[in-house]
């Protein structure tokens with residue numbers, strides 16, 4: 564059974580919880596899986612595949628995702644990579660927003676070519692945000708609440724070993 568890393572960036576914790584759910588799904592399938600903040604990952608040695616996830620803020624994936632990919636580009640080039648983005652555009656499934664999220668994810672993961680990629684709806688808790696962030700989300704009329712679809716997250720996690728060929 565393979566050892567898989569689920570590396571994530573997260574500001575408010577919702578992407579971290581999704582990464583942990585994916586790692587649990589991989590473990591349930593008999594794999595060894597670690598969910599870890601991108602900033603804490605020193606080496607990819609020993610991993611047979613890497614899942615990379617990050618939230619969308621102001622139209623861009625958390626820049627720590629791109630930095631992680633660049634830092635480990637040599638190791639990632641030899642491994643199957645899967646990616647996911649967490650955002651609120653996925654709540655309405657507005658085609659323009661979804662296309663933008665997919666484009667942003669590909670940009671953040673480049674030059675890695677993901678064997679699987681997806682967009683998950685996230686969570687927005689205004690009481691945890693700064694005054695300025697609350698002002699931004701009000702201006703863009705953002706939906707507020709926890710929109711994470713745990714069944715969809717688990718289902719994607721279950722498909723990963725097959726897609727990664729591990």
Ligand SMILES: Cc1cc2nc3c(=O)[nH]c(=O)nc-3n(C[C@H](O)[C@H](O)[C@H](O)COP(=O)(O)O)c2cc1C
Nearest residue numbers: 573574575576577578618621622650651652685686
């Ligand atoms: C200031 C701010 C800006 C955001 N910008 C976007 C955005 O451009 N597009 C989008 O779909 N979601 C946007 N979101 C929603 C986040 O992607 C969502 O809350 C996500 O679940 C946060 O992930 P985290 O909890 O891991 O930090 C924004 C949220 C905040 C607070």
